[in-house]
Structures are given as C-alpha cells and as structure tokens.
Amino acid sequence: MIQFRQVEAFRCLMVTGTTVGAARQMNITQPAISRLISDLEADLGIRLFTRTKGRLEPTNAGIRFYKAVEENFLGLERLRQVANNIRNDAPEHINVACSPVLSTSLLPQVLKEFVSDDPKVTIHVTSCNTSEILLKLQDMKVDMALCPAFPEIAGIEQTHLMDLGMLCAMPPGHRLAEKALIYPDDLEGETLIGWLPIGPRAYDMEQATIDKAQIKTRYSIKTHSSHTRYAMVAHGLGISVVEPFAARIWQPNQVVVRPFVSEIRYRYVLAYPTSAKRSELVADFQAATLRAIRAYDFNVEGYENWRCLT
Structure with missing residues (x-):
C-alpha cells in the first residue's frame, strides 16, 4: 500500500533533483529517501527513476506520476490555506x-x-x-x-x-445590414465563419438550420471561440451566426449585428x-x-x- 511519506519523498526528489536536497527538505537521511523511493516503486510496480552518471533521472512513468502527485498536493495546499484563513479569520x-x-x-x-x-x-x-x-x-x-x-x-x-436566440454578425456596409431581421434564407451564397465541431451542440443546431433552409453557403473559417468568430467578421472574412453576449463588445469594433430568426436557442x-x-x-x-x-x-x-x- 502506498504511504504518504513515500509520495512526499518522491515529490521532494522531483522538486529538488537530488537525494541530498530531498533529504534536507524532509529532514531525514539520504538512505531514508532512497528506501522510500524504492518502496514506492515496489508498491506501484513501475520504475520512477534511472541513475545516469550518478544522477537520478525521472522516467516517463515518473514524470506522468509526478503530474498526478502535484494535482493532489495542490489540493492539500488548498486545505492548509483554508485552515489558515479560518484560523486568522480571513475573508471567505x-x-x-x-x-x-x-x-x-x-x-x-x-x-x-x-x-x-x-x-x-x-x-x-x-x-x-x-x-x-x-x-x-x-x-x-x-x-x-x-x-x-x-x-x-x-x-x-x-x-x-435563460434561453437566448442568436444574432447574425456582419461587417459594416454588408448587404444584410439594411435588414432589421435576418432569416436563414438570407444567408444564401454567403461566406460564413462557422463553429468547429469541438462544440457539437452549437455546430449541429446551426448546420441543421442551414440544411432545413436548403441554401448554399461556404464556410471559410471554423472555430470553437465566439470572440474569434466576431473578430473574423470584424476583419471582413465573412459573416457569422453568433451568440449574443459578446455583441456589445464587438459593435464598436467594426461589427454590425441583427437578430437571427431561427429555432436555435442557447440555454x-x-x-x-x-x-x-x-x-x-x-x-x-x-x-x-x-x-x-x-x-x-x-x-x-x-x-x-x-x-x-x-
């Protein structure tokens, strides 16, 4: 069974890079550090270090294990900080x-x-x-x-x-800027900045709307970032069906927006x-x-x- 003292020794060795440094940090001897590391390797069934020219070098397995150890130690540090804040009556x-x-x-x-x-x-x-x-x-x-x-x-x-409908974003002077409302049919022949399928729900809703309207469009750029879509529109690379929150930020920056009339809703x-x-x-x-x-x-x-x- 893995012991906390073993993991602590492993972490100290990874941080300091030497058994001397790890021993000093834990206030124990170098042989004790070596024993703790050997026991940890035996319990885990993996090799954490190799000795190269008198130095201990972490293996790939050791590096992977260290990432998990750090995550857990950060959690412990947070608990210590919470206790310290409570003890000192610090604000929540x-x-x-x-x-x-x-x-x-x-x-x-x-x-x-x-x-x-x-x-x-x-x-x-x-x-x-x-x-x-x-x-x-x-x-x-x-x-x-x-x-x-x-x-x-x-x-x-x-x-x-809340549930929100979508907007259509376009550069100033675009032909659709004269309309009060934009409908899916209005996108016929347009170059669109679209969703990258990393956000499947948004991508599917938009694609289904365009398919239902039976219109032809061309996607020049796809991205999962809303702000990136607005930025591409601002630089004249196409128009885009966008979420509404960032509109207020981008309207002063060469973007015109109009309500997009569709069944797409963002919850x-x-x-x-x-x-x-x-x-x-x-x-x-x-x-x-x-x-x-x-x-x-x-x-x-x-x-x-x-x-x-x-």
Whole structure:
C-alpha cells in the first residue's frame, strides 16, 4: 500500500533533483529517501527513476506520476490555506468557472452585483471551455460555474437561467445590414465563419438550420471561440451566426449585428457539484446572477423577442 511519506519523498526528489536536497527538505537521511523511493516503486510496480552518471533521472512513468502527485498536493495546499484563513479569520472566497465569452461580458456585471452584497469576499475566476468546466465541477475544484447548458452528468446539478436566440454578425456596409431581421434564407451564397465541431451542440443546431433552409453557403473559417468568430467578421472574412453576449463588445469594433430568426436557442445555466454543501455565498452569487441577467443590455434593436429568462 502506498504511504504518504513515500509520495512526499518522491515529490521532494522531483522538486529538488537530488537525494541530498530531498533529504534536507524532509529532514531525514539520504538512505531514508532512497528506501522510500524504492518502496514506492515496489508498491506501484513501475520504475520512477534511472541513475545516469550518478544522477537520478525521472522516467516517463515518473514524470506522468509526478503530474498526478502535484494535482493532489495542490489540493492539500488548498486545505492548509483554508485552515489558515479560518484560523486568522480571513475573508471567505469562492471559486467560479466561466465560459470565455461570458467571463468578458456577463460575469463582470454579475460580480459587480455580488460584491455590492459581499464586499469582503475574494472571487477566484477560471475561464475555460465547457469540457474543462465539467471536470472542475466533478472534481469539486470550483464552487459553481456560469456556462451554456449541457446534457445531464452524474455529480453535477444545473439551474436554468435563460434561453437566448442568436444574432447574425456582419461587417459594416454588408448587404444584410439594411435588414432589421435576418432569416436563414438570407444567408444564401454567403461566406460564413462557422463553429468547429469541438462544440457539437452549437455546430449541429446551426448546420441543421442551414440544411432545413436548403441554401448554399461556404464556410471559410471554423472555430470553437465566439470572440474569434466576431473578430473574423470584424476583419471582413465573412459573416457569422453568433451568440449574443459578446455583441456589445464587438459593435464598436467594426461589427454590425441583427437578430437571427431561427429555432436555435442557447440555454445558459449555473452549475454546481451535486455533493457539495452550498454556502450562503453561493446563494448570493445566484441572486446576483439573476439581477445581472435581467439588467443586461444586449444593445441590439428588436432582440428582446428572442430572450427568455427563467
């Protein structure tokens, strides 16, 4: 059975690079370090180090194992920090994961609302894609996440916030800019900036809409990033069916947007680890999110018809 002392010796050896350094850090002898490493290798059934010209060099297996060790030690360090904060009566903090486009649009307004109620709280924000968000929720590395909805997954609970329709983004002077509303038929013959299938749900909805309209389009660029799609439009590389949150950021930067009339709806949620005990701060964050959503100005004429709040 693996002992914590063995893993600690392994980590110290990886960090310091020598048995002397590891022994000094753990305040034990070099032979003791060697024994702990040998016992760990025996328990794991893998070779963690090779000796080259008198130096211990980690094997590929040792490097892979070290990555897992670091992740777990970071968790322990976090527990020590939490205990230290409690002991010193330090302010609480919450960990929030957020999809990139929401982190630059909706989230700042949510946090503005939140800190007005809880000014002493520290907020740790991680911006990442949905697959990374799900891993962090399952591993309970974040308290909550603000993101697009996803299929039911064990260990994660979702609270519905809103459903939103799409926009069509285009460069200034584009022929479609004269229209108040854009329909799928209007995309006939256009060069599109599309979704990369890394986001299958969004990609499938858009592709199904175009297929249903029986129109011919050409995808010049595909990307999984909403901001990248807006940026490509701003540089005249095509038009794009886009989510609405970033519109306000890009409209002053050579992008014109119009409501896109289709059945495509984006559902946004707050997600939580199911087994985690929710604090009052989490409830305060949810309340702040709902206030920010209701007050959010997409700055797109006629768009309110495509917005449905919880």
